[in-house]
Amino acid sequence: MIQARELRVRAGTRTLLEGVNFDVREREFVAVLGPNGAGKTTLLRAIAGTGDFAGGTLRVGGRPIESLGANERARTIAYMASDDAFAENMCVRDVVAMGRYSFHHWWQWHEEPRDREAVDAALRAVGMELFADRAFPTLSTGERQRIWLALGLAQEAPLLLLDEPTSHLDIRVGHEILELLRHRVAAGKTVVCALHDLNEAAAYADRIMLLGCGRMLAFDPPELLLRSPLLEDAYGIPMEAVAAPSGILRVFPRVTNRRSRCSS
């Protein structure tokens, strides 16, 4: 689905990503991990075609990303940015219906039956069909996150890119969102998702891409990557991996001076 070769992204004179090579297969759930500033958002923006890249090649669905026009790109890639700043007093349904933009010519100002079906299906998929007529600003953070996801689903693109979709969410809603993405993968989509929580990545991703200092450090299944010393190098903190009773690997920072900190 995605092939990157010697990908390099720059902002002015600063190199944000360099020498990145990877392949993401179709129907795969890839989690992108790394400390703050590692280049996760930069990578997602490059794949989404909304950020400039300075060198290398990046192909999505077999085609160079720069050869896709704006509409074609939106029908191939649904990119959900992490930014939640949005104050417009629109109703939920109208926000999700924006996902159909790329299916319209400039003179088509009204929804077709096909658009209505796609918007209804997207709202159902995220469990928000009863909120269709609510004003968007009245929703909670978790509900808004689901609506952004529904907007992406309404695009009916085979590739979903999500930038920290579970940040600011409580543990239940966060896992519901990831569960939903897992279902989308089962339904044939490819998901690339930047996450901060290592254990969320371990529980839901097929493979984890680890970024550090603008480079790809590893791209492996969770059971391999979470035991790798590269993880400790990337985050600069000692880690320990423990298998939960369910068999899923869990990673924790190794806290050695807890008692002394509490007593001081």
Next chain:
Amino acid sequence: MAARLAALALVALLAMLVGLLVGGVPLPLATVLAALAHPHTLGDAGTIVWAIRLPRVCVAATVGASLAISGALLQGMLRNPIVDPYLTGVSAGAAAAIAICVVLGVTLALLPAIGFAAGIATALVVAALARRGTGIDVNRLILAGISLSALFSAVIAIVLTRAQASGYASAILSWLAGSMAGRGWHELAFALPYALGGLLLALLAVPALNALRLGDTRAAAIGVDVDRAQWTILAAASLLTASAVSLSGMVGFVGLIVPHIARRVVGSDARRLIAASVLLGAALTVLADAAARTLFAPAELPVGVLLAFIGVPAFLYLYLRGGRQFA
């Protein structure tokens, strides 16, 4: 929503009718309607309606509608509710050029064309300064517009001090205050094609303008060519503003306040917002012009001054009462 737009259309029609009814010579409604239906058969009444009042009402409607659409486009693109059409420097550039031409003794008939050309030239300079990569940097656009406007204001001030001695100051001031006195079919025929061009570009940009409500990043993600949309919107707003300025000079507050009222009535969906802005902008300006020429008849108030007197309290009322909408 269709009912609300229909009501606004009715308001605009009634405003235009009021514009035809009021004036130096009292004409009853039946005479005005008869003159409209039979252009060449009613002698003086026909002449008053067709040669004086109707062109003036059409000029006022074109100015109001153009400024209102331009304001709605720029407020939407910049997602900034206190932006008005003069932000692009169009009016200041036009006013400075006109002030210089008045002092140089250029014939009055050429002023609309000169104002239009200078306005468009200024908009091009502002656009060049605001350009970053293939798109527009919103902050640069605002800074460039404000800076050039300040520069041209200084030019106007210098010209005005020189003009006082030579007696041209009143001609320049009437442009700065905004007025439709003496404008007719000839001026409208010059400006209307450009205004219609601007309207066409605005209609092209409507779907993108709607999507830009989500922010540039999300709009790009759903398939909007953000750079192209921004250039189209800026071109539309500049054409519309330059057309309005060439017709009436600097008529303030329509472009700022009408989009706000329109948003209150029909919501922020660009499809309805543009239609409502056209109708409300035309209605407000036609009524203001009718008041400007009758309140102190036979003397005329500059319509820009009258609109500021109405516009400032109305804007403050809306702002203080509905802060959330503006946030």
